[in-house]
Amino acid sequence: xxxxxxxFAGFGMLALLALSSCDKDFEETNINPNSPEKVSSALLLPxxxxxxxxxxxxxxxxxxxxxxxxxxxxxxxxxxRYNWGPQGNPYSTFYNALRDINNIILISGEAxxxxxxGIAKVMRANLYSFxxxxxxxxxxxEAIQAKSDINYPKFDKQEDIYKGILAELKxxxxxxxxxxxxxxxxxxxxxxxxxxxxxxxxxxxxxxxRLSDRSNPSAEMQAILANPAQSPIFTSNLDEAALQxxxxxxxxxxxxxxxxxSYDEIRLSEKMENALKSINDPRLFAYAQPxxxxxxxxxxxxxxxxxxxxxLGDEEALKYSPxxxxxxxxxNFISRVGLLFSCSACTPLANPTGYQAVLMSYSELxxxxxxxxxxxxxxxxxxxxxxxxxxxxxxxxxxxxxxLINLPQIASKLVVDNAYYQQAGVAYxxxxxEKLSKIGTQKWLALFFTGMEGWYDWxxxxxxxxxxxxxxxxxxxxVRFIYPGSxxxxxxxxxxxxxxxxxxxxxxxxxxxDVK
Numbered sequence: 001x002x003x004x005x006x007x008f009a010g011f012g013m014l015a016l017l018a019l020s021s022c023d024k025d026f027e028e029t030n031i032n033p034n035s036p037e038k039v040s041s042a043l044l045l046p047x048x049x050x051x052x053x054x055x056x057x058x059x060x061x062x063x064x065x066x067x068x069x070x071x072x073x074x075x076x077x078x079x080x081r082y083n084w085g086p087q088g089n090p091y092s093t094f095y096n097a098l099r100d101i102n103n104i105i106l107i108s109g110e111a112x113x114x115x116x117x118g119i120a121k122v123m124r125a126n127l128y129s130f131x132x133x134x135x136x137x138x139x140x141x142e143a144i145q146a147k148s149d150i151n152y153p154k155f156d157k158q159e160d161i162y163k164g165i166l167a168e169l170k171x172x173x174x175x176x177x178x179x180x181x182x183x184x185x186x187x188x189x190x191x192x193x194x195x196x197x198x199x200x201x202x203x204x205x206x207x208x209x210r211l212s213d214r215s216n217p218s219a220e221m222q223a224i225l226a227n228p229a230q231s232p233i234f235t236s237n238l239d240e241a242a243l244q245x246x247x248x249x250x251x252x253x254x255x256x257x258x259x260x261x262s263y264d265e266i267r268l269s270e271k272m273e274n275a276l277k278s279i280n281d282p283r284l285f286a287y288a289q290p291x292x293x294x295x296x297x298x299x300x301x302x303x304x305x306x307x308x309x310x311x312l313g314d315e316e317a318l319k320y321s322p323x324x325x326x327x328x329x330x331x332n333f334i335s336r337v338g339l340l341f342s343c344s345a346c347t348p349l350a351n352p353t354g355y356q357a358v359l360m361s362y363s364e365l366x367x368x369x370x371x372x373x374x375x376x377x378x379x380x381x382x383x384x385x386x387x388x389x390x391x392x393x394x395x396x397x398x399x400x401x402x403x404l405i406n407l408p409q410i411a412s413k414l415v416v417d418n419a420y421y422q423q424a425g426v427a428y429x430x431x432x433x434e435k436l437s438k439i440g441t442q443k444w445l446a447l448f449f450t451g452m453e454g455w456y457d458w459x460x461x462x463x464x465x466x467x468x469x470x471x472x473x474x475x476x477x478x479v480r481f482i483y484p485g486s487x488x489x490x491x492x493x494x495x496x497x498x499x500x501x502x503x504x505x506x507x508x509x510x511x512x513x514d515v516k
Contacts (some may be wrong), residue, residue: 129162
């Protein structure tokens with residue numbers, strides 16, 4: 001049999017040409033239009049806001065309210081007794097989000113979209129602030145740089161991290177509004193650039209106060225307040241940074257879908273109960289529900305609201321009796337957390353749109369300014385008026401939320417009058433230290449369900465007094481998180497260097513700014 005060599009040579013040439021043509025068009029023909037290599041900032045933004053804000057809100061429920069004894073556990077009480085191991089979050093959630101935040105900065109920076117860049121910088125600053133207050137020293141200057149072959153980032157000192165955070169917030173304020181693009185995907189402020197500027201500058205004031213025992217914040221605080229056109233801050237409850245949850249996933253309140261058993265583990269604390277009742281504070285009706293077994297059992301009857309002490313052992317907590325009568329003990333005699341925060345399986349009065357995840361409130365800002373004025377850091381305003389604004393705006397906020405979800409039986413109770421402000425425990429009188437104590441205590445009341453901010457602020461001020469419960473695993477209130485176990489093993493050299501500088505990786509080791 002004879003083979004036609006010319007034929008096969010020709011066939012081979014055609015095959016090579018065909019392969020060459022395929023290679024030429026390979027990249028174009030194999031791009032999936034439904035999975036683009038570059039994602040826009042508008043697509044990245046919602047998940048970054050949602051995931052990190054949900055993490056902060058979850059920390060309120062699982063640790064923040066407990067360690068500040070605003071709530072207490074009646075079952076599986078380890079968290080309430082400070083049996084805290086290494087904390088994988090917010091570390092993991094936040095560093096994952098920081099990758100997308102860096103991408104937003106790169107993508108939008110190249111496109112000249114400075115509003116997106118400014119928003120990303122505010123978010124980045126807020127996440128690092130939350131993390132460093134929790135852990136102390138952190139990967140910062142070398143973080144999220146695996147593409148640059150930095151797989152084992154060093155831990156920066158908290159002092160240096162905060163210098164970077166403050167600089168970034170100032171830069172964000174200048175960037176926001178400097179370009180004209182419409183911001184899409186912003187589920188926090190709906191693309192309102194001015195509100196992002198207000199958040200940036202209000203955060204700066206929070207952080208400057210956080211560092212006030214290390215450095216005098218007066219000059220920087222005064223500079224912000226002196227130029228509201230350039231450096232606006234929150235001016236009402238309408239400005240505050242609070243994620244509004246919706247009826248359906250993915251923007252649904254996480255607690256709304258939790259099982260009733262998990263929700264029922266956490267109740268009103270005896271400390272919060274006593275603090276509110278001692279000054280006839282109507283937020284009792286917002287923060288808690290009447291106990292099921294209460295004879296009164298109606299909103300507005302203080303005796304119907306009962307708390308449980310913090311830090312009890314499992315058995316003691318589960319059978320605790322507010323009256324001391326062992327036949328009247330257990331969960332039916334202890335108040336659940338308020339209806340605003342309730343799960344759908346717990347009551348038909350639960351509503352997914354009532355609760356907001358608060359990152360920073362106008363009320364908190366007013367207390368920051370009241371303290372700054374009382375301590376002489378600023379000359380703007382009256383400390384007493386700022387203090388009263390903090391109380392009023394907190395009460396007004398909860399009145400508005402309960403009105404929104406059509407619970408007038410609670411909303412109508414959320415009113416404070418002159419008689420409230422004239423009470424010895426509330427009136428802005430006494431020595432400067434006594435006034436600072438009242439500011440700190442009212443701020444603690446207002447910071448209910450605000451991430452871990454109540455804990456961070458308490459570590460700085462010591463207000464109010466928090467005493468570990470009788471079954472606590474350590475004799476003092478924790479002052480930091482333990483680094484995640486994965487970091488201890490995967491970035492061991494830099495981890496060891498950090499704890500050698502900062503101190504033992506323990507709940508009792510103070511971070512740099514915590515000097516009291």
